[in-house]
Amino acid sequence: MPQQKWVxxxxxxxxxxxxxxxxxxxxxxxxxxxxxxxEEEPQLEEGIEVLDGNNLLFMPGLVNTHGHTAMSLLRGYGDDLALQVWLEDKMWPMEGKFTAQDVYWGTSLSVVEMLKGGTTTFLDMYDHMDQVAxxxxxxxxxxxxxxGVIGLCPPDVQKSKLDEAVAFARDWHGKADGRITTMISPHAPYTCPPDFIEKFVQASIDLNIPMHTHxxxxxxxxxQNVKDYGVRPVEHLRKLGVFSRPCLVAHGVHLNDEEIQILADHGVAVSHNPGSNLKLASGIARVPELLKAGVTVSLGTDGPASNNNLDMFEEMRLAALIHKGVSGDPTAIPAAEAFRLGTEYGARSLFLDQVGTLAEGMKADFIALNTDQAHFLPRTDFISHVIYSASAKDVEHVWVDGKQIVKNGSCLxxxxxxxxxxxxxxxxxxxxR
Amino acid sequence: MPQQKWVxxxxxxxxxxxxxxxxxxxxxxxxxxxxxxxEEEPQLEEGIEVLDGNNLLFMPGLVNTHGHTAMSLLRGYGDDLALQVWLEDKMWPMEGKFTAQDVYWGTSLSVVEMLKGGTTTFLDMYDHMDQVAxxxxxxxxxxxxxxGVIGLCPPDVQKSKLDEAVAFARDWHGKADGRITTMISPHAPYTCPPDFIEKFVQASIDLNIPMHTHxxxxxxxxxQNVKDYGVRPVEHLRKLGVFSRPCLVAHGVHLNDEEIQILADHGVAVSHNPGSNLKLASGIARVPELLKAGVTVSLGTDGPASNNNLDMFEEMRLAALIHKGVSGDPTAIPAAEAFRLGTEYGARSLFLDQVGTLAEGMKADFIALNTDQAHFLPRTDFISHVIYSASAKDVEHVWVDGKQIVKNGSCLxxxxxxxxxxxxxxxxxxxxR
Structure with a gap:
C-alpha cells in the first residue's frame, strides 16, 4: 500500500x-x-488531501511521563485526606479488588480523556498491563x-510478579506498529527489597529496555530509606545499578544538591508531577535546579485519583507557575521551557527519539488547538497562550502516527x-464487591 | 408584566x-x-417551561473578586519577566495609550471569556469605568x-481623579436592574499618599459604599511602607480609617499573625489571587491562616496579563492545591472550602447578600456544567470533580438574574x-500608536 500523503x-x-x-x-x-x-508552498500532486489550518495552532502531542491510568475509576473517591489514610482506607482496599476488566475500563476512560485533551503519548505503570496494552x-x-511491581511479599510471589513483568515487557515491546514500547519497574525503593531491585536491573539489561520507578x-x-539502608534513595538506587541503565524516575521531590548532581551525571530523567505532589502535600520538586544541572525533566499527571484530571496543559501551567511563586523569581521556568517539559523533554524521558517536536523526519504525532477564542487573543505569543491560558478542551484535532484519532473534539x-x-x-x- | 416562572x-x-x-x-x-x-416535585401551572437537567450539574455562578479586565488586550504581551521590567517596559507604556474604546473592547473580550467560563459576578478596578459599566x-x-485611582500626581490631578471616581460610583450604583454596584478605590498604599487615602475613606462614608484597594x-x-511610614501596610490602612469601612483588599500575600488578626477584627475581606501571585512571583498568601482567623477570603483572577486567563475553576483548584503543597498538610483547603472561596465567600467579599449560593430567595445567578464527560466520572463526589477536575469549558449554560446569558456554550x-x-x-x- 502506498503511504498516504496529505498537507x-x-x-x-x-x-x-x-x-x-x-x-x-x-x-x-x-x-x-x-x-x-x-513557509514555502510545497510541490504537491494533483488531488492531494488538504486541511485548511486557519485558526488552528498545530503543536506536538503532549507526553505524559508518569501515571496509573486505571485509577480513574477512583477519581473523587477520596480527597483531602492525610496520605496514609487515603492509601490505607481508600485506595488500597479498592485497588485490591480491581479485576482485569476494571483495568480495561478505567484505562479506556483515561485514554479517551488524554486523547481528547491532546496527549498523544503516555507512560503507564500498573497491574493487568495486557489490558492497558x-x-x-x-x-x-x-x-x-x-x-509496576511491589516486592513486599514472599520470594515465590516476587518471582512470579517479576516473571510476569518480564513477559509483558518482552511480548509487547514494539507492538501496535511500534506505538508500544516497554520498561521494567520495581515500584519504589521502599516497596522493593534491594536484592529484588537488582533482579530488575538484570532484566533491564537482558531485555535491553529502560527502567522506571518512583x-x-x-x-x-x-x-525511612536512610533508616533502613543508611543512605538516601538516590545513592541507594545508584548502588543497586539502577542508574547504570537508561532510567526515568517519577517525582524526585526531595533531592539535595548532591543527589541532583548524581542524577545529572548518570543521565537519569525525572518525571515531575506537580498536580499530584501538591494535592498529596508531598512538596515541591526542585525543578529549576534540576534543569540547571542538565537533568531531563518532563511532566506526568500521576494517577487520576491524585490529580484529579489528565489535563497536561494544566501540568505545564503548574510547572510554569509554582516554581516562580516558590522561588520568588518570575523568570523561573518560562513558557517555552514549560512547553518543552510537556513535549520534547517528555519524549526524551521516555527514550522516544521520533516524537515530541514538529520537524521533518519526526513521527506525525501532533494536535491542533482552536485559537479563535477569547482566551487566545490578542495574537501576541502563542507559546504563552498555550502555557498560561489554554486547557485540554481547546484541542480540536489529534493525530498519532499520521492517523487522525480525534476530530472536532470527538474520539474516532x-x-x-x-x-x-x-x-x-x-x-x-x-x-x- | 408578570414574573416569568420556569422549572x-x-x-x-x-x-x-x-x-x-x-x-x-x-x-x-x-x-x-x-x-x-x-427533591419533591413542586406544584406547577400547566404549560410552564421545563428544562431537563439530566447530565447537568447546577451550581452558583462563580464570583471573581479582583481584576482589571481591559488588560486582556495585553495578554501574552509580556511574560516571565521581573516585575519592574514587566510593569515599566511592557504594561505601563501600553496602558498609558489605552483609550475609552480600548477599554470597551478589552472588557468585552474578558466579559465573554468570564461568562462562558461560568463567572456571573466580577469586580473590576480600572480606568474609563463608564465603558466597563x-x-x-x-x-x-x-x-x-x-x-482605581493612582495618586502619584499634583493635587489638582488628584482632585479630578477622585471627583471622577466619586461621580462614577454615585452614577452607576444600583444601575442595570441592580446588577451594578460600586466601590471606591485608592489603588494601593504605595501609590496614594496618606491624606489622599483619607479622602477616599470620606467618600466611602458619604456614598455609603465599600472600599477596595491592593x-x-x-x-x-x-x-517600602515601613520605610516611608514606619508601619506595615495593614497598620497604615487601619490608622487611615480604611478598615472602619466595609472593605475588600486584594492579594494580602505578605501578612504576619498580628496583621491577620487586625483584618479579622475589622471584618476586612481578602481577595486571594493565586494564579497572578504565582506568575508574578509575589509569593503565596497565608490562606489557611486567614480562614482560621475568621477572615472572609475569596478568589480573583487579577488582570488577564498576569494570569493569563479568567478561568475561576483554575483559581479554585490552585487555592485547593498550592496551600496543601506548601504547608505539607493534604487536608488544607478541602474541595468544599475551595468551592466556597469561589462562590459564597466571593459574594460576601463583595457585600452582595443575594448571590453566591443556590437557595430559595436568592438571585437566580447560576451555571450548569456538562457532567457527561470522562473527567466527571465516576460519579463519586461532584464537589471534588468541580474543584480538582473541571475547567471553564465544562460550562454549558449560564443564567444571571434569572435570564439565560450563555446557552450551549454560546453567549446570547x-x-x-x-x-x-x-x-x-x-x-x-x-x-x-
Missing amino acids: IKNGTFVVLQDEKTLVKGYMVIEGDQITYIG NVTEQSGMRAVLTR MSETRAEVE TMDEEKIRSEAQRSFEQLLA | IKNGTFVVLQDEKTLVKGYMVIEGDQITYIG NVTEQSGMRAVLTR MSETRAEVE TMDEEKIRSEAQRSFEQLLA
Missing part, C-alpha cells in the same frame, strides 16, 4: 527551535511521518507500558459513550 | 449547606429569583465596579465574533 495549509506550527518558535505555512504528512514543514492498541495512542516522593520515604477510535457507562458500572461494582 | 427537573444542584452538598430534583425560578429547590449592562453580567502584594512593597448577549476581531484590532492599534 495542511494556512497553519501555524509550533517548532520551538533556537530562536524560531512558529512557522506559518505548510506541513506535509506521508504515512506516519512529517516530511515537510515550512489492548486499550492502547485499539485507541491508536502511543504508550510506554510497564508492570523515587523520593515524600520526606518520610527519604527518612473509541466508543466514548460505552466507555463512560462501563467505567461508572465498574466503580459501582467495586463498591458493592 | 428545572432531573437536575443535580450544589447547595453546600451544613452536611448536605447536593440536591437531586427540582429548582423553580421566578423572574430574577430562585423560589424553590428540592456599559459592557456590564449590555452583557447581562453582575459586577462591582470601581475606578495591599501587601509583594515583600518589597511591605518593606454579546457579538463574540465582532468582539474578538475588535479586540485584536485594538491591540494592533496600540502597538502602532
Whole structure:
C-alpha cells in the first residue's frame, strides 16, 4: 500500500527551535511521518488531501511521563485526606479488588480523556498491563507500558510478579506498529527489597529496555530509606545499578544538591508531577535546579485519583507557575521551557527519539488547538497562550502516527459513550464487591 | 408584566449547606429569583417551561473578586519577566495609550471569556469605568465596579481623579436592574499618599459604599511602607480609617499573625489571587491562616496579563492545591472550602447578600456544567470533580438574574465574533500608536 500523503495549509506550527518558535505555512504528512514543514508552498500532486489550518495552532502531542491510568475509576473517591489514610482506607482496599476488566475500563476512560485533551503519548505503570496494552492498541495512542511491581511479599510471589513483568515487557515491546514500547519497574525503593531491585536491573539489561520507578516522593520515604539502608534513595538506587541503565524516575521531590548532581551525571530523567505532589502535600520538586544541572525533566499527571484530571496543559501551567511563586523569581521556568517539559523533554524521558517536536523526519504525532477564542487573543505569543491560558478542551484535532484519532473534539477510535457507562458500572461494582 | 416562572427537573444542584452538598430534583425560578429547590416535585401551572437537567450539574455562578479586565488586550504581551521590567517596559507604556474604546473592547473580550467560563459576578478596578459599566449592562453580567485611582500626581490631578471616581460610583450604583454596584478605590498604599487615602475613606462614608484597594502584594512593597511610614501596610490602612469601612483588599500575600488578626477584627475581606501571585512571583498568601482567623477570603483572577486567563475553576483548584503543597498538610483547603472561596465567600467579599449560593430567595445567578464527560466520572463526589477536575469549558449554560446569558456554550448577549476581531484590532492599534 502506498503511504498516504496529505498537507495542511494556512497553519501555524509550533517548532520551538533556537530562536524560531512558529512557522506559518505548510506541513506535509506521508504515512506516519512529517516530511515537510515550512513557509514555502510545497510541490504537491494533483488531488492531494488538504486541511485548511486557519485558526488552528498545530503543536506536538503532549507526553505524559508518569501515571496509573486505571485509577480513574477512583477519581473523587477520596480527597483531602492525610496520605496514609487515603492509601490505607481508600485506595488500597479498592485497588485490591480491581479485576482485569476494571483495568480495561478505567484505562479506556483515561485514554479517551488524554486523547481528547491532546496527549498523544503516555507512560503507564500498573497491574493487568495486557489490558492497558489492548486499550492502547485499539485507541491508536502511543504508550510506554510497564508492570509496576511491589516486592513486599514472599520470594515465590516476587518471582512470579517479576516473571510476569518480564513477559509483558518482552511480548509487547514494539507492538501496535511500534506505538508500544516497554520498561521494567520495581515500584519504589521502599516497596522493593534491594536484592529484588537488582533482579530488575538484570532484566533491564537482558531485555535491553529502560527502567522506571518512583523515587523520593515524600520526606518520610527519604527518612525511612536512610533508616533502613543508611543512605538516601538516590545513592541507594545508584548502588543497586539502577542508574547504570537508561532510567526515568517519577517525582524526585526531595533531592539535595548532591543527589541532583548524581542524577545529572548518570543521565537519569525525572518525571515531575506537580498536580499530584501538591494535592498529596508531598512538596515541591526542585525543578529549576534540576534543569540547571542538565537533568531531563518532563511532566506526568500521576494517577487520576491524585490529580484529579489528565489535563497536561494544566501540568505545564503548574510547572510554569509554582516554581516562580516558590522561588520568588518570575523568570523561573518560562513558557517555552514549560512547553518543552510537556513535549520534547517528555519524549526524551521516555527514550522516544521520533516524537515530541514538529520537524521533518519526526513521527506525525501532533494536535491542533482552536485559537479563535477569547482566551487566545490578542495574537501576541502563542507559546504563552498555550502555557498560561489554554486547557485540554481547546484541542480540536489529534493525530498519532499520521492517523487522525480525534476530530472536532470527538474520539474516532473509541466508543466514548460505552466507555463512560462501563467505567461508572465498574466503580459501582467495586463498591458493592 | 408578570414574573416569568420556569422549572428545572432531573437536575443535580450544589447547595453546600451544613452536611448536605447536593440536591437531586427540582429548582423553580421566578423572574430574577430562585423560589424553590428540592427533591419533591413542586406544584406547577400547566404549560410552564421545563428544562431537563439530566447530565447537568447546577451550581452558583462563580464570583471573581479582583481584576482589571481591559488588560486582556495585553495578554501574552509580556511574560516571565521581573516585575519592574514587566510593569515599566511592557504594561505601563501600553496602558498609558489605552483609550475609552480600548477599554470597551478589552472588557468585552474578558466579559465573554468570564461568562462562558461560568463567572456571573466580577469586580473590576480600572480606568474609563463608564465603558466597563456599559459592557456590564449590555452583557447581562453582575459586577462591582470601581475606578482605581493612582495618586502619584499634583493635587489638582488628584482632585479630578477622585471627583471622577466619586461621580462614577454615585452614577452607576444600583444601575442595570441592580446588577451594578460600586466601590471606591485608592489603588494601593504605595501609590496614594496618606491624606489622599483619607479622602477616599470620606467618600466611602458619604456614598455609603465599600472600599477596595491592593495591599501587601509583594515583600518589597511591605518593606517600602515601613520605610516611608514606619508601619506595615495593614497598620497604615487601619490608622487611615480604611478598615472602619466595609472593605475588600486584594492579594494580602505578605501578612504576619498580628496583621491577620487586625483584618479579622475589622471584618476586612481578602481577595486571594493565586494564579497572578504565582506568575508574578509575589509569593503565596497565608490562606489557611486567614480562614482560621475568621477572615472572609475569596478568589480573583487579577488582570488577564498576569494570569493569563479568567478561568475561576483554575483559581479554585490552585487555592485547593498550592496551600496543601506548601504547608505539607493534604487536608488544607478541602474541595468544599475551595468551592466556597469561589462562590459564597466571593459574594460576601463583595457585600452582595443575594448571590453566591443556590437557595430559595436568592438571585437566580447560576451555571450548569456538562457532567457527561470522562473527567466527571465516576460519579463519586461532584464537589471534588468541580474543584480538582473541571475547567471553564465544562460550562454549558449560564443564567444571571434569572435570564439565560450563555446557552450551549454560546453567549446570547454579546457579538463574540465582532468582539474578538475588535479586540485584536485594538491591540494592533496600540502597538502602532
